[in-house]
Amino acid sequence: MKPSLAKGTRDFSAGEVINRRQIINTLQKNFELFGFQPLETPSFENLSTLTGKYGEEGDRLIFKILNSGDYACKAKEEDWNAKNSQKLISQISEKALRYDLTVPFARYVAMNHGQMVFPFKRYQIQPVWRADRPQKGRFREFYQCDADVVGSESLWQEVELVQLYLKSFSDLKIPVTLHLNNRKVLSGLAEYAGISDQLIDFTVALDKLDKIGKEGVIKELLEKNIEQTSIDKLDFLFSQSDDALQNVKQLKAKFQGIETGTKGVEELEFVLIKCMELGIPSDQLKFDITLARGLDYYTGAIFEVKANGVEMGSIGGGGRYDNLTEVFGVKNIPGIGISFGLDRIYLVMEELNLFPDNTDFGVHYLFANYGEQESLEALKIIAQLRGKGISAELYPEPTKLKKQFTYAEKKGIPNLVFFGEQEIYEGKITVKDLASGEQKSTSLQEFFNNYTA
Amino acid sequence: MKPSLAKGTRDFSAGEVINRRQIINTLQKNFELFGFQPLETPSFENLSTLTGKYGEEGDRLIFKILNSGDYACKAKEEDWNAKNSQKLISQISEKALRYDLTVPFARYVAMNHGQMVFPFKRYQIQPVWRADRPQKGRFREFYQCDADVVGSESLWQEVELVQLYLKSFSDLKIPVTLHLNNRKVLSGLAEYAGISDQLIDFTVALDKLDKIGKEGVIKELLEKNIEQTSIDKLDFLFSQSDDALQNVKQLKAKFQGIETGTKGVEELEFVLIKCMELGIPSDQLKFDITLARGLDYYTGAIFEVKANGVEMGSIGGGGRYDNLTEVFGVKNIPGIGISFGLDRIYLVMEELNLFPDNTDFGVHYLFANYGEQESLEALKIIAQLRGKGISAELYPEPTKLKKQFTYAEKKGIPNLVFFGEQEIYEGKITVKDLASGEQKSTSLQEFFNNYTA
Numbered sequence: 076m077k078p079s080l081a082k083g084t085r086d087f088s089a090g091e092v093i094n095r096r097q098i099i100n101t102l103q104k105n106f107e108l109f110g111f112q113p114l115e116t117p118s119f120e121n122l123s124t125l126t127g128k129y130g131e132e133g134d135r136l137i138f139k140i141l142n143s144g145d146y147a148c149k150a151k152e153e154d155w156n157a158k159n160s161q162k163l164i165s166q167i168s169e170k171a172l173r174y175d176l177t178v179p180f181a182r183y184v185a186m187n188h189g190q191m192v193f194p195f196k197r198y199q200i201q202p203v204w205r206a207d208r209p210q211k212g213r214f215r216e217f218y219q220c221d222a223d224v225v226g227s228e229s230l231w232q233e234v235e236l237v238q239l240y241l242k243s244f245s246d247l248k249i250p251v252t253l254h255l256n257n258r259k260v261l262s263g264l265a266e267y268a269g270i271s272d273q274l275i276d277f278t279v280a281l282d283k284l285d286k287i288g289k290e291g292v293i294k295e296l297l298e299k300n301i302e303q304t305s306i307d308k309l310d311f312l313f314s315q316s317d318d319a320l321q322n323v324k325q326l327k328a329k330f331q332g333i334e335t336g337t338k339g340v341e342e343l344e345f346v347l348i349k350c351m352e353l354g355i356p357s358d359q360l361k362f363d364i365t366l367a368r369g370l371d372y373y374t375g376a377i378f379e380v381k382a383n384g385v386e387m388g389s390i391g392g393g394g395r396y397d398n399l400t401e402v403f404g405v406k407n408i409p410g411i412g413i414s415f416g417l418d419r420i421y422l423v424m425e426e427l428n429l430f431p432d433n434t435d436f437g438v439h440y441l442f443a444n445y446g447e448q449e450s451l452e453a454l455k456i457i458a459q460l461r462g463k464g465i466s467a468e469l470y471p472e473p474t475k476l477k478k479q480f481t482y483a484e485k486k487g488i489p490n491l492v493f494f495g496e497q498e499i500y501e502g503k504i505t506v507k508d509l510a511s512g513e514q515k516s517t518s519l520q521e522f523f524n525n526y527t528a
Numbered sequence: 529m530k531p532s533l534a535k536g537t538r539d540f541s542a543g544e545v546i547n548r549r550q551i552i553n554t555l556q557k558n559f560e561l562f563g564f565q566p567l568e569t570p571s572f573e574n575l576s577t578l579t580g581k582y583g584e585e586g587d588r589l590i591f592k593i594l595n596s597g598d599y600a601c602k603a604k605e606e607d608w609n610a611k612n613s614q615k616l617i618s619q620i621s622e623k624a625l626r627y628d629l630t631v632p633f634a635r636y637v638a639m640n641h642g643q644m645v646f647p648f649k650r651y652q653i654q655p656v657w658r659a660d661r662p663q664k665g666r667f668r669e670f671y672q673c674d675a676d677v678v679g680s681e682s683l684w685q686e687v688e689l690v691q692l693y694l695k696s697f698s699d700l701k702i703p704v705t706l707h708l709n710n711r712k713v714l715s716g717l718a719e720y721a722g723i724s725d726q727l728i729d730f731t732v733a734l735d736k737l738d739k740i741g742k743e744g745v746i747k748e749l750l751e752k753n754i755e756q757t758s759i760d761k762l763d764f765l766f767s768q769s770d771d772a773l774q775n776v777k778q779l780k781a782k783f784q785g786i787e788t789g790t791k792g793v794e795e796l797e798f799v800l801i802k803c804m805e806l807g808i809p810s811d812q813l814k815f816d817i818t819l820a821r822g823l824d825y826y827t828g829a830i831f832e833v834k835a836n837g838v839e840m841g842s843i844g845g846g847g848r849y850d851n852l853t854e855v856f857g858v859k860n861i862p863g864i865g866i867s868f869g870l871d872r873i874y875l876v877m878e879e880l881n882l883f884p885d886n887t888d889f890g891v892h893y894l895f896a897n898y899g900e901q902e903s904l905e906a907l908k909i910i911a912q913l914r915g916k917g918i919s920a921e922l923y924p925e926p927t928k929l930k931k932q933f934t935y936a937e938k939k940g941i942p943n944l945v946f947f948g949e950q951e952i953y954e955g956k957i958t959v960k961d962l963a964s965g966e967q968k969s970t971s972l973q974e975f976f977n978n979y980t981a
Binding site: 076077078079080081084085086087088089092093096104105107108109110112113114115116117118119120121123124135136138139140141143144145146147148150155158159160163164167168169170172182183185186187192194196197202204206216224227229231232234235238242349352353354402403404436437438444450451454455458461462464465466467468469471472481482485486 | 530534539542561569572591594597599621622639650657688691807856857891897903911915925934935939
């Protein structure tokens with residue numbers, strides 16, 4: 076039987092684990108610098124916790140876990156006989172794999188809000204699973220890295236999250252642009268154009284401006300039966316200034332008497348101005364009125380991050396939402412969150428050559444094996460090195476040196492150590508630098524002097 | 529709808545994540561010091577990869593994932609109509625959650641052995657899932673932490689793994705005893721007593737010596753129809769010396785002409801003597817002839833680790849095996865591995881009070897919020913602190929100081945910072961140590977002098 080990976084899944088070997096860890100550690104460090112605390116939720120939840128939270132398509136993509144034991148006998152006769160796969164799901168499956176980190180977080184808050192200190196700032200870096208059709212860069216198991224603040228409506232959270240995004244990507248050395256919009260501004264625009272009942276059609280079309288241009292957007296709006304007079308009123312959207320505050324000013328004027336829009340543009344202005352005053356350059360933070368991302372979910376700020384000069388969708392996104400936990404019966408817990416897309420960040424860093432050419436797997440010394448007595452002496456030195464935090468290992472067999480060499484090279488171990496009969500007798504140690512080929516004999520004392528415990 | 533956790537699963541809030549991370553980081557550091565490289569495999573595998581590897585009971589405890597789409601229509605009419613839950617599993621489920629880390633590792637080696645460098649040393653720290661009945665200390669999702677070397681039969685691996693176990697637990701400050709046995713010695717004993725065909729009955733009974741005493745073991749052996757003459761031949765097992773080498777000597781004498789037993793006792797002797805010569809004290813490494821653990825799997829050394837003075841099963845175990853990958857059609861890849869039980873280690877550390885009383889969540893400063901202008905100035909200072917790796921945050925609302933205080937206290941933030949209008953004007957900053965109540969005003973310059981980038 077020839078084994079294979081399950082479709083849409085990946086093994087991560089040492090080099091990949093180490094590169095991924097570099098990203099995860101950077102994010103984790105920054106989350107904690109900004110006062111977020113870690114949370115981990117289980118890989119599977121009660122099916123009822125997850126269903127109905129991600130729309131019909133989402134429900135379909137949730138991986139369900141088959142009940143143990145005689146699951147069939149508990150199914151309804153009628154549905155079983157009709158082979159109704161859909162209806163039978165909840166009868167033969169009561170658990171499902173985490174689909175994202177937001178719903179389990181909401182479940183956690185709903186269960187624990189009594190003992191929590193608000194505002195509650197949590198981060199969570201865990202895998203999620205989706206029964207999507209696998210394709211290039213899309214997997215059935217992937218990591219999400221989320222930071223959320225709940226229990227505060229302060230706009231300083233928006234400002235802080237902008238800083239968190241930019242500092243994290245700066246630490247990763249990825250040049251990015253953070254696109255900022257506000258759901259209330261989009262609502263205001265629809266109201267201004269008299270198409271409030273077609274908000275989604277309008278924003279979905281506008282969101283494509285980048286790809287299909289002004290003509291394309293107008294064509295799509297017309298196709299959606301939005302009238303020309305409405306489109307004319309929105310024409311100013313196609314000639315936005317590079318100066319974010321100029322656009323804000325223009326919107327403010329248009330939104331006179333439009334409450335939601337005015338509130339949205341004021342929120343936006345607050346965030347933009349504070350970020351400027353904190354020294355964030357305008358080419359890193361852009362007011363992007365076309366940004367609509369997950370509109371039915373967000374209620375205020377909307378974020379999206381793109382890597383500059385790399386063809387790749389967004390590598391981060393998020394926004395403000397109301398009532399995280401309402402669906403679990405707990406009201407009035409507003410929040411704001413951002414997410415980092417680990418897989419895409421990885422691809423961007425590969426494309427920009429931001430990972431080291433030769434991954435350092437961390438083993439510093441390979442001690443050549445000369446036989447039983449020498450091995451024992453070598454292990455004594457190795458134990459001391461490990462005690463000082465230096466990784467070292469003994470080649471396990473006293474085979475030909477050439478084979479031991481090859482092992483060191485292939486495993487990326489930079490130094491081969493000769494500690495044979497002669498060296499042991501003289502209290503010396505010989506280290507060969509495999510990159511330069513240079514070989515050096517020193518006393519054991521001298522060798523250890525390089526390292527302090 | 530009141531949400532709950534799925535049965536047998538847990539949320540880990542910040543304090544628990546941080547404590548668990550302490551254990552995981554210590555293990556990871558030691559794995560790498562010993563030359564092991566990380567591997568991560570997917571959470572689910574093809575069902576066929578997992579079934580048949582863990583025995584009948586194991587197969588039952590594997591969590592199966594229900595196929596997407598119209599799974600029912602693909603089931604065999606006959607089995608469906610008979611509501612044969614057991615037979616239908618493989619027809620409506622083609623994926624299953626990882627049950628341990630060994631089989632996925634074997635699958636990885638079988639798929640990649642052509643490009644791998646042997647001996648291959650990998651470690652893996654990932655969750656596994658079992659549909660066990662949940663009970664105290666037993667969960668349906670838990671972490672395994674494994675290190676394995678494959679492709680080498682050198683007994684130095686045994687010696688190294690003893691060192692790895694003892695150094696890791698020493699770093700965690702858990703006093704332990706490592707029990708060592710050898711499968712071949714057990715086989716040799718059975719042969720010696722003429723009960724080779726009852727090896728399992730014999731070792732299962734012997735394994736209970738600790739709990740049921742000599743009388744109990746003999747009673748169980750008799751119940752299993754092992755003859756009194758055989759039991760008499762094994763009587764010396766009940767009066768083992770505290771001196772491991774003495775016991776080895778005795779076994780050697782008994783095993784004259786018994787090939788397997790002789791080989792086993794020689795292997796054991798090698799490991800014991802080398803470990804002694806490397807300075808491992810005899811109270812940390814014990815030859816335990818009763819140890820049988822997973823006998824059908826191991827072929828040489830058997831390890832088990834127990835925490836001293838704590839009522840808890842083993843907190844680690846492992847051993848040598850042949851043919852890791854044979855079941856996947858790849859022969860001659862022998863190996864040896866050890867495993868650390870994260871959950872039990874956690875419980876032991878709690879019992880021994882090895883976690884800090886007050887978990888340090890890492891946020892060093894909470895800046896009080898005095899209003900918009902002061903907040904902006906505070907965020908400028910906070911950004912500088914974060915740039916220096918110091919975690920700090922601004923309370924998001926300009927509420928009563930008392931409330932801000934409480935937030936700092938509950939979140940375990942040690943310092944509250946006052947940076948109000950007066951301070952800003954004077955270029956000063958006031959820091960209150962919440963533990964001592966001490967409050968100190970310094971110039972900004974002086975404040976930052978505490979930190980270098």
